[in-house]
Amino acid sequence: MKPSIPKGTRDFSPTEVAQRNYIFNTIKATFETYGFQPIETPSFENSSTLMGKYGEEGDRLIFKILNSGDYLKKVDEQLLQEKKSNAVTSKISEKALRYDLTVPFARYVVQHQNEITFPFKRYQIQPVWRADRPQKGRFREFYQCDADVVGSTSLLQEVDFVQLYDAVFSKLNLVGTTIKMNNRKILSGIAEVIGAKEKLIDFTVALDKLDKIGKDGVVTEMLGKGITEEAIEKVSPLFSFTGSNSEKLDALANMLQASEEGTKGVEELRFVCNTIQELGLQSASLEIDVTLARGLNYYTGAIFEVAAPKEVKMGSIGGGGRYDDLTGIFGLKDVSGIGISFGLDRIYLVMEELGLFKTVSLPKPKVLFLNFDSENDSIKLKAIQSLRSKNIKSELYPDVAKSNNQQKKQWKYAINRGIEFVVSKVEDNQFLVKDMTQGTQNTCSLDELINTVQ
RNA sequence: GUGAUUGUAGCUCAGCUGGUUAGAGCGCCGGAUUGUGGUUCCGGAGGUCGCCGGUUCGAAACCGGUCUUUCACCCCA
Numbered sequence: 001m002k003p004s005i006p007k008g009t010r011d012f013s014p015t016e017v018a019q020r021n022y023i024f025n026t027i028k029a030t031f032e033t034y035g036f037q038p039i040e041t042p043s044f045e046n047s048s049t050l051m052g053k054y055g056e057e058g059d060r061l062i063f064k065i066l067n068s069g070d071y072l073k074k075v076d077e078q079l080l081q082e083k084k085s086n087a088v089t090s091k092i093s094e095k096a097l098r099y100d101l102t103v104p105f106a107r108y109v110v111q112h113q114n115e116i117t118f119p120f121k122r123y124q125i126q127p128v129w130r131a132d133r134p135q136k137g138r139f140r141e142f143y144q145c146d147a148d149v150v151g152s153t154s155l156l157q158e159v160d161f162v163q164l165y166d167a168v169f170s171k172l173n174l175v176g177t178t179i180k181m182n183n184r185k186i187l188s189g190i191a192e193v194i195g196a197k198e199k200l201i202d203f204t205v206a207l208d209k210l211d212k213i214g215k216d217g218v219v220t221e222m223l224g225k226g227i228t229e230e231a232i233e234k235v236s237p238l239f240s241f242t243g244s245n246s247e248k249l250d251a252l253a254n255m256l257q258a259s260e261e262g263t264k265g266v267e268e269l270r271f272v273c274n275t276i277q278e279l280g281l282q283s284a285s286l287e288i289d290v291t292l293a294r295g296l297n298y299y300t301g302a303i304f305e306v307a308a309p310k311e312v313k314m315g316s317i318g319g320g321g322r323y324d325d326l327t328g329i330f331g332l333k334d335v336s337g338i339g340i341s342f343g344l345d346r347i348y349l350v351m352e353e354l355g356l357f358k359t360v361s362l363p364k365p366k367v368l369f370l371n372f373d374s375e376n377d378s379i380k381l382k383a384i385q386s387l388r389s390k391n392i393k394s395e396l397y398p399d400v401a402k403s404n405n406q407q408k409k410q411w412k413y414a415i416n417r418g419i420e421f422v423v424s425k426v427e428d429n430q431f432l433v434k435d436m437t438q439g440t441q442n443t444c445s446l447d448e449l450i451n452t453v454q
Numbered sequence: 455g456u457g458a459u460u461g462u463a464g465c466u467c468a469g470c471u472g473g474u475u476a477g478a479g480c481g482c483c484g485g486a487u488u489g490u491g492g493u494u495c496c497g498g499a500g501g502u503c504g505c506c507g508g509u510u511c512g513a514a515a516c517c518g519g520u521c522u523u524u525c526a527c528c529c530c531a
Contacts, residue, residue, distance in 0.1 A: 007522080057529060060455085100531090128531085133455085135525055144531065306531095316531065343531030370490085405484080411491060424490060434490070441490080 008132070008140025014362055020348060022360045023172065024125060027145045027342055030168045034160065036123040036147045041104040043127075047096045053103045053329070055297050061130045063140075064093040097129040101146040102298075102326070102339055109150050109337075110330035118151030118335070125344075137314050137346045146320075148339030150327065158272045158302045158322070161340045162286060163279065165306060165318060168342065170282040173356050176309035177284045177317070182292035183269050184299050184321070186252060189262015190238075190290070193255065194231035201293065203227060207238060208291035215239045238290060245273045248288045268301065300324040304340055308350045317346045367394040367421045367433075367453055370410045372401050376426040383423075383431065383446050392453055421453050 005011065012020065028038075044065055051059055071092040072080070079087050098104050101124045109116060125145045132138055147164065149157050162179055169177045191200040202225040206218050213221070218239065222232055237251040249270050256262030269288065276286050284306075292303050301322030308314045320340030327335045351357060367387055369380045380396055387394040401407040414422045414436065425432035431449050434441040444452070 004522080055529095061529085130530080132530075133528095134523095138530075142531065315529095319531065341531065346531055403485080404487085407490080408488095415491060422490085432490090436491075439491080 006140070008134035008138075010139065010141075016348075018362045019351075019357050019360050020344065022357075023344055023347055023351070024143075024145070026171050027168055027344075028123070028125065030164065030171060031123040031145075031147050033167075034121075034147070034164050036121045039105075039108065039122045039124055040126060041098070041101070041108055041124070044095045044097050045104055045107070047090070047094055049107050049330075050096050050099055050103060053298065054099060058099065061132055062099050063097040063129045063131050064089060065095040065097065067092055067094055098126075099130060100128050101126060101144050101341070102148065102323075105146070105148055105339075106150075106323075106326040106337070107330055109335070110327050110332040113332055119149050120151055121147070121149045123147040137349055139345055143344040145342040145344055146339055148337055150335050150337040152338075153324075153336045155268060155271050156275075157338050158268075159275045159279070161304065161320065161338065162272065162276050163281070165304070165340065166281040166284040169284055169306075172347070172351065174309070174347070174351060174354070175283045176311075178307040179284050179286050180289040180292050180305045180307060181269065181272065181286060182289055182303045183265035184301055184303060185261045185265025186256065186269065186290060187265075187293060189256040189259035189265055190235060192259040192262060193234050194227055196227065196231070199225060199227050204291050204293045210239065210241075210291075241290065245277075245286065245288050246270075248290075249273065252290070265301075272302070298323040298326050302338065308346070309354070312350050312353050314346055314350055316343070317350060318342045362418075363393070364417050365393040365395045365419055367392060367423065367449075368414050368417075368419045369394070369396040369423045369426075370401075370407070370414075371397040371399060372407055372410075372424070374400050379426055379429065380423075383426075383449070386446065387450060387453070390450060390454065392450070423449070 031038075047062075047064065050062055054062075075088055075091045079091070105122065105124065109120065123146060125143065127141055127143050129141050132140060134140060147161070149160075162181070165177075165179050169175075187200060187204065188197075190203065191197045194200075194203060203222065206221040206225065209221070210218050219232055223229070235255060237255050241248060241251065243251075249266055253263065253266045253270075256266060273286065273288070289305075292305055299321035301324065303321040304319055305316045306318035308317050318341055320338070322336065322338040324336045325333075326337055327333075367384075369384060384394045384396055397410050397413065399406075401410055411422070420436055422434045422436055423431050424434060430443050430445060432441065432443050433449055433452070435452075
């Protein structure tokens with residue numbers, strides 16, 4: 001049998017794990033600096049918790065778990081005959097792998113509302129699963145690193161999250177990221193102005209192609225989708241939507257005068273932009289992007305998405321937004337939440353491509369005892385014991401060398417693993433130790449060995 | 455879900471328009487030499503050429519299907 005792993009999953013080598021941990025630890029430390037506390041939730045949830053929260057497309061991408069036992073027994077004969085997959089699926093699968101961390105978190109908040117002090121700031125770093133077709137930067141199993149706050153409607157949270165993004169990417173030395181921001185209320189305002197709420201998605205999709213197909217192309221596409229000329233005229237400032245954030249905001253404010261909701265969205269966004277401008281960002285830039293719609297249909301206010309530095313071609317490496325009523329679905333009304341997510345696997349790929357992992361070192365032993373004879377085993381093992389008790393990573397090569405060649409193999413092992421000190425001979429409680437980086441060698445006692453190595 | 459793309463030894467790949475027992479480098483194992491640093495030399499193991507079917511006197515190569523890889527679209531982290 002040929003060994004293999006499922007599509008869209010990966011094994012991680014020791015080096016990769018070390019590099020990933022470096023990112024995990026940076027994110028984790030920053031989350032805690034900002035006052036978030038960790039929680040964890042199960043890998044799988046009841047299907048009813050997840051289904052219907054991510055739109056039609058999302059539901060399709062949820063991995064369903066087959067019921068145990070004779071699961072076909074309960075299914076109507078007729079349903080099976082008709083081969084209606086959706087209807088049958090809900091009968092034979094009652095659990096599903098989590099698709100993101102936000103919805104399980106909402107469930108958690110409602111379920112544990114009596115134990116929680118609001119506003120509740122939690123972070124969560126766990127894998128999620130999507131039955132997507134894999135490609136560059138897209139996997140079927142990947143990690144999300146989420147931070148959310150529930151129980152506060154303050155726009156200061158939005159500001160906090162922009163800073164949090166900037167802090168993490170700066171610590172990772174990932175310079176040049178763009179934090180794109182939009183507001184769902186602005187999108188609703190635009191929909192109101194063009195007089196067609198159901199055309200909003202067509203509208204933003206077309207608008208997003210502006211730099212690819214130009215203004216005329218976008219207008220043609222919008223007309224083709226049934227958006228009227230008057231409507232397009234009303235939002236025409238969007239077609240020349242460059243300039244600074246405040247210029248964009250002024251244009252939006254002007255355009256959305258007639259829409260109460262739209263105006264509110266502009267005000268919210270303006271507050272966040274102004275505050276951030278006062279505070280300043282280290283390495284990221286904040287940019288208003290009205291084409292940012294995001295598929296997750298639970299967002300109601302701010303929307304975030306982070307783009308990698310321009311020289312790397314990669315989908316978004318982070319995203320998030322405000323949701324006013326996510327917990328409402330689970331029966332807890334009037335709790336506003338906002339959160340962001342870091343896509344660890346994509347951040348990893350971007351950092352790899354930019355060569356930012358040079359400083360990350362692998363955990364490896366510092367001292368290796370070669371094993372050329374078993375005569376002084378107990379002395380060697382005791383020495384290793386004392387080294388380890390001083391937190392010096394040490395090990396004994398397990399197999400005794402029976403030939404020159406095998407001795408050579410042990411030296412090679414030391415070289416390949418980049419081990420700093422090699423003890424090749426133990427005699428009368430004296431250790432022959434070689435400093436592999438210097439190429440020097442001398443005999444010493446155990447105490448001296450510990451001292452040189454420390 | 456749509457459209458491409460890939461598949462030969464543990465790894466990276468050769469294998470010309472179908473023609474004998476399918477190769478190389480690296481790695482692995484054993485040995486010799488080098489006093490304990492990546493040397494050199496000798497030997498060895500390891501492949502149903504992704505899988506199934508077809509065309510042919512003959513298929514790793516051509517055709518069909520299937521799985522797999524990678525990528526783009528959609529969507530997203």
